[in-house]
Amino acid sequence: MNLSRLAATMLIGSTSLLLACADLHHHEHEQQQNAFFTPGLGEIMAQTAARHTKLWFAGQERNWELAAYEIDELHEGFADAGKYHPTHKEIKQPIPELIARYMDKPLAGIEQAIKDKNLQGFIDNYNGLTAACNTCHQSTAFGFNVVVQPNFNPFANQAFGSGN
Known part of the structure; x- marks a missing residue:
């Protein structure tokens, strides 16, 4: 292998390694952020x-x-x-x-x-x-939030019958 090919191979390898490390760091950061999410x-x-x-x-x-x-x-x-x-x-x-x-x-x-x-x-x-x-x-302070028995099905994409 000539010297320029070796240098190109090393450059490509190093770049790939750096990109993989950056991607891993990004995924670790994403997982860290998701671990701290608390629904209100x-x-x-x-x-x-x-x-x-x-x-x-x-x-x-x-x-x-x-x-x-x-x-x-x-x-x-x-x-x-x-x-x-x-x-x-x-x-x-x-x-x-x-x-x-x-x-x-x-x-x-x-x-x-x-x-x-x-x-x-x-x-x-x-x-x-x-x-x-x-x-x-x-x-509590939420008396304005009144729950009622439903009078229509808002879940048109779900069948509620047992299917049996």
Whole structure:
């Protein structure tokens, strides 16, 4: 190999190594930034509202498997709210205490109705959950945020029937 070819090969190799290191550094920086992302309480509650709606339509279609999934997702969302936002600037009580006080009993009631495949029990407990959401909002500075039983399906891209 002549000297100019060797120099070109070394230059290309060195450049490739530097680019790979720069790319690795960029990905490490991206991962570091993502590791520090915390969804706001509003984002968590917006997702909770979507789950609340999906729960209603799953129950109405007697898709108990999907309804149970949505209950599990609600539990996860409430856990995240308490974990990432144990306090809030406008709320005097700790968020985990509010969740336990207002959400635990209604969620347990819906879970039982789902296990029993009891549509009327589901409806009654769903309405109890909705009322609990509003009572929690009223006990804080968020009484203006009123939750209702959905009257239309905003999720046109999801089938709520069980498919069985």
